[in-house]
Amino acid sequence: MQQFPCPWCGLRAENEFRYIGDAGIPRPPRTASDAEWAQYLYFRSNAKGAARELWIHSAGCGRWFELDRNTATHDVAAARPMTS
């Protein structure tokens, strides 16, 4: 089983964590068009390779954090508290 680094708890088993989605996607203003809103809600780069993701240590400390992870190799480069 893979282990993921929680910034507060250290390395823990993967099934303690839940993937939320891409990190760093800014919420558009209330005046956003339908197309902009759709981009924000649904459209993703779905990168093959390096990705910046949002995770929650759901069966641990319960806190959200960012994870730099490679989707092609599953390698984890870094974990940090949420920045945006």
Added chain:
Amino acid sequence: MAGKQPKSGAGKRQAKTPYSAWSLLRQGLAGQSGWSKAWEDRDPLPRYDVVVIGGGGHGLATAYYLARTHGISRVAVLEKGWIGGGNTGRNTTIIRSNYFYPASAALYDFSVQLYEGLTRELNYNIMFSQRGMLEVAHDEADLEAMARAANAMRLNGVDIELLSRDEVLNMVPLLDARPEIRWPVAGALIQRRAGVARHDAVAWGYARAADALGVDIIQNCEVTGFDITAGRLAAVETTRGRIAADRFGMAVAGHSSVLAGMAGFRLPLQSYALQAMVSEPLKPCLHQVVSSSVNGAYVSQSDKGELVMGGNLDRCPSYAQRGSFAVTQSVVASLVEMFPSFASLKLMRQWAGIVDASPDNSPIIGPSPVAGLYLNCGWGTGGFKAIPAGGTLLAHLLATGNNHPLSEPFDLARFTTGRLVDEAHAGVAH
């Protein structure tokens, strides 16, 4: 494949030796020397009427229906590896149409109906065995949710019945009948027309029939770039050269976002590993496909005798064709809880395919933001069951430029208009 033929895209080809009892007898007497090859591995021409990217079930079916239904036979199927080597060869071969919303039920039931006639249509035995699929309920709340789903499905015209606990246990005697276990049997939903088929035969059957109609099947040909001129896709760059066409279709499942990225747009998709595994082979012991409504695990027995098992998606996006051990463990644990006699079996193989999950768990079929390029993606965990429908509908799009009425609800625009076909939150299995 040895023995490449330079001849390509030449329209109608010499008829294949038909597969029949008579052919078997004749070839048996002739020392098996007269069989024609099922299909030829072709070299690409510089130009086609239509290029289909992806040589899995959906891509091969698209090419077949382009030639068969629409009379367009200057068609190439480009496959980066070998045909049927992606998700078509990695799934657990379940075919069913028990969906909640009318648009989904119409789409998937159309597919089941095409599967019912496919062996004859393709003259290739796809071994579609309509042995029934049960989704087991574990408590009263499950049963209530299932009754709601069953009513919706019946209104959609799909053959669904709700079974009592006793009916389920009589039908599947290996299920643990004790009420005190973690996943006790409370009842089940059954679709009797659901079943399993031979996945490689679906790919090869479509390939053979498409090849006979003049389609070029080109392997080891990976698309590496798009030549977009004045907003219109003119040609693709591939590892085997530049290939131009009037229209392009893509049916590449988990790699849809990668190709879209090359063409300069994004899709509402995330790629995940979906895994499957098989036990050592056994004598026949489980007739139906059996799944759990709660833990997502399911099992059927293949013709080889192996128990074929699967479950939910892995927990995070992935392009690596291997599954997480955490999911393997939960699938096996859930099934052993439901079928205690399976506990002594050994797992023989475990693998994964990369599927493209959409936000509403419904496929995307329609024009892309680039003129001349059409989409067939977003099938998520359920692409195999939809192969004949996906092929028919993408072929219709490529031939006419418009969505077929069945695929209209599934175009990309729904994510902007908000007209989702939200099977993701319909409370039914995927």
